[in-house]
Amino acid sequence: MTSAVATRPEDQATQKPRRLKTNLGFSDRVFRGVARSGGALVLVIMALVGAFLAYRALLALRKAGPSFLTTQEWNPDSGAFGIAAVIVGTILIALVAIVVATVLAVGVALYISEFAPRWLRGFLIASVDLMAAVPSVVFGLWGAFFLQWEVLGLSRWISDWFGWIPIFRVHGATRHDPLATETVYTSSTFIAGLVVALMVAPIACSVMREAFSQAPPGEREGAYALGATRWGMIGSVVLPFGKGAIIGGTMLGLGRALGETIAVVMIISPVFVIQPRILENGTSSVSSLIATHYGESSPFALSALFAAGLALFVMTLIVNFIAASIVARSRSGAVSEV
Amino acid sequence: MTLLETETEREARTTTVTPPRTTVPDRRRPHAHQSPRPLGGVRNTDVFALIGGLAASLATTGLLWIQLGPFTGVLGYIVVSWVLFVVTYALLVSFDEDRPAMVDRVSTVVVHSIAVVLLGTLLFILLYTLYRGFGALTHLNFFTQDMRNAGPLDPLTVGGIRHAIIGTLIELGLALAISVPLGLLGGVFLHEIPGRFSRFVRTVVEAMTALPDLLAGLFIFATVILIFGLDKSGLAAALALSVTMLPIIIRATDVVLRLVPGSLTEASYALGSGQWRTIWHVTLPTARSGLATAVILGAARGVGETSPVLITAGATAQVNTDPVHGPMMSLPLLAYTLVQNPMPDMKARGFGTALTLMVLVVLLFAITRLIGGRAPGDLTAGQRRRRAAASRRDLKRFAGRSRLTAGAYPASPASFPSSTSHGETQ
Known part of the structure; x- marks a missing residue:
């Protein structure tokens, strides 16, 4: 700006960029102060959430020590409690959810941005956004009363044919026995994961679609001009451009999947051992533990719950900061919106 | 073709058949064989x-x-x-x-x-x-009664979800009253005061968007209920909901404000108004429909949250309109509670409650589409009429003033930057 000012030759040696100083009026100074404090309030709330969880958890954490991370039981009043089982359960549910949700989200995002006819596009975007706001209790009802019973056949088929892979093994299942009971397949990590997948897929999808639709038209047309088919164009332009958004959207979905409560509570039957067999009845998660035990009266049991909450808080924060930084650094970044 | 054609030329034209060197466009049948070639299509x-x-x-x-x-x-x-x-x-x-x-x-x-x-x-x-x-929804009492008199064995003609509807509306209203001003302020901050601090705040807001809603409830439980000794009540639930809604509103506001055309704010600065006046008189009014969308998006998310309400509001079977004392029921929590019951009629009530909640969310979204489908500065017919009326009033005022100052101002129609013209050119 200032370099455009013509100067006499003798001044050029000493030329420094001119300082531009704005003299803010009183009302503007007040406004900037208020706005800054509004921004700071968000930081304060977030810090308070962490601080209070930590403060409340202190009582239990001090007593349990490092065994809090390795114990599988949950009996705070008898002193034996830890989050090993629930953390593993949480991560497994989230992993099942995110594997399914990523496939669905990428597919739908590609469909909306590349394949769908123009007149349908606005409607599809609106309905995916609506799906992201469908209350989790609705998904939970559907999962517990409908999907659970429909998916048993699939669970059984997988465990019959792929039971030699440890995570697909089911204890108590009899292979190829048509009369075997199906209850060993209910309330499993797999079913909870499927329902959570349907909940997080719209969220991941809208981040990805946003990025896909902003792939530069010049490069798209270049790919077509070089003779690419539509899929060739997608593979060489759209997907590389949206790579950051795919990873970031997936991580955002993962963060949401880790914290999902009600839908998971309605489906799983809680067990407090590390249960890596995802098709088998019984699993648990941190949030469902808190939601089912929050009514406990003893302060120590409550403190233990707050400790579990703190673990969940730290976990989701880490996942989300990684997600945010990946999205922001990618080429399509800085435009993501949920 | 000239009139002065020689004999030989005429003869050559009529007798010999020479292939035409160039095609003269046939003006009687325009574009006869010139349809655009279909590039896509189905074979x-x-x-x-x-x-x-x-x-x-x-x-x-x-x-x-x-x-x-x-x-x-x-x-x-x-x-x-x-x-x-x-x-x-x-x-x-x-x-x-x-x-x-x-x-x-x-x-x-x-x-x-x-x-x-x-x-x-x-x-x-x-x-x-x-x-x-x-x-459950086909019985009218479902909306006019609460669950006070409805036992597990009672048919669907007894009992309803009135208490949960009232509770949801009170909690949502309180949560909006807290989170809308703070959310708009936060969004304006992110948009208007860029810098390292606001970048950091934006990152934290993004992380907070994904904060598990259960933890928001747990936070309010730890502070408001355990420390300040408030009952499990509607106010506590509203506080928890506003913690979950705040980041959504902030982000949506930030995105919406980015869509306000820079020419409008720059015009305002050029006319000498400060930052605050520009925001209040230009930026916010221009983005009004988008801001409404942001608020409703937050409301739609907040109304369906179950787990914060589960921890902070408690459960009751009666209407409770006092947000400070006593437990208050809300729709998602009632749906969750009812389907735990083994009786089929209770389950039907639970699904009916979930359906009511779903209808509420869809309604909020429909409103969002109605008012949020417009670009910033794109006005409805009524808004345009009001702008025109305001413009005429201003003109009259200016004309009156110019008469007072004896022709210091020319009495020509005042043309000032209105977003109407912008909306029309788009």
Whole structure:
């Protein structure tokens, strides 16, 4: 700006960029102060959430020590409690959810941005956004009363044919026995994961679609001009451009999947051992533990719950900061919106 | 063609047939053979391959299901015939096309199928809730009574969700009263005061968007209920909800404000108004419909949250309009509680409650679409009329003033920067 000012030759040696100083009026100074404090309030709330969880958890954490991370039981009043089982359960549910949700989200995002006819596009975007706001209790009802019973056949088929892979093994299942009971397949990590997948897929999808639709038209047309088919164009332009958004959207979905409560509570039957067999009845998660035990009266049991909450808080924060930084650094970044 | 044609020329034209060197456009039939060449479109072979693949896969699977194999089940039929379809279709296409074209066709099929699966499943979830919950909704008492007198064995003609509807509205209203001013302020801050601090705040807001809603409830439980000794009540639930809604509103506001055309704010600065006046008189009014969208998006998310309410509001079967004392029921929590009951009528009530909640969310979204479908500065007819009236009033005022100051101002129509013109040029 200032370099455009013509100067006499003798001044050029000493030329420094001119300082531009704005003299803010009183009302503007007040406004900037208020706005800054509004921004700071968000930081304060977030810090308070962490601080209070930590403060409340202190009582239990001090007593349990490092065994809090390795114990599988949950009996705070008898002193034996830890989050090993629930953390593993949480991560497994989230992993099942995110594997399914990523496939669905990428597919739908590609469909909306590349394949769908123009007149349908606005409607599809609106309905995916609506799906992201469908209350989790609705998904939970559907999962517990409908999907659970429909998916048993699939669970059984997988465990019959792929039971030699440890995570697909089911204890108590009899292979190829048509009369075997199906209850060993209910309330499993797999079913909870499927329902959570349907909940997080719209969220991941809208981040990805946003990025896909902003792939530069010049490069798209270049790919077509070089003779690419539509899929060739997608593979060489759209997907590389949206790579950051795919990873970031997936991580955002993962963060949401880790914290999902009600839908998971309605489906799983809680067990407090590390249960890596995802098709088998019984699993648990941190949030469902808190939601089912929050009514406990003893302060120590409550403190233990707050400790579990703190673990969940730290976990989701880490996942989300990684997600945010990946999205922001990618080429399509800085435009993501949920 | 000139009139002075020589004899030889005329003779040459009539006797010898020379091929025309150039084509003169035929003006009587404009664009007779000049239709735009279709670049995309469907060819016959595409249709044949599609129909052939479908027929082959359906028939083969049918043979497997009915004649050959011990298979049953609709879901399995669909899955197997889909797999067979993809294979057959790829084979059929590979007869006519090269490899990249075949990959293109197969991937098109796969992407379409994924879209149908997800969108179909989501639609099915809504229809299933409708199907299971509709029975409860047909009784009018479902909306006019609470659950005080309804035991587990009572039929659907007794008891309803009035207390939960009232509770949801009170909690949502309080939560909006807290989170809307703070959220708009935060969004304005992120947009208007860029810098390192606001970048950091934006990152934290993004992390807070994904804060598990349960933890928001746990936070309010730890502070407001355990430390300040407030009851489990509507106010506590509203506080928890506003913690979850605040980041959503901030982010949506930030995005919406970015869409306000820079020329408008710069015009305002150029006329000498400060930052605050520009925001209050130009930026916010221009983005009004988008801001409403932001608020409703937050409300739609907040109204469906179950877990913060579960921890902070408590459960009751009666109407409670006092947000400070006593537990207060809300729709998602009631749905969650009712379906835990083994009696079928209670389950039907639970689904009915979920359906009511769903309808509420869809309504909020419909309102969002209605008012948020407009670009910033794009006005409705009524708004445009009001702007024109305001403009005429200003003109009259200016004219009056110019008469007072004896022609210091010319009495020409004042043209000042209005967003109307911007909206029309778009």
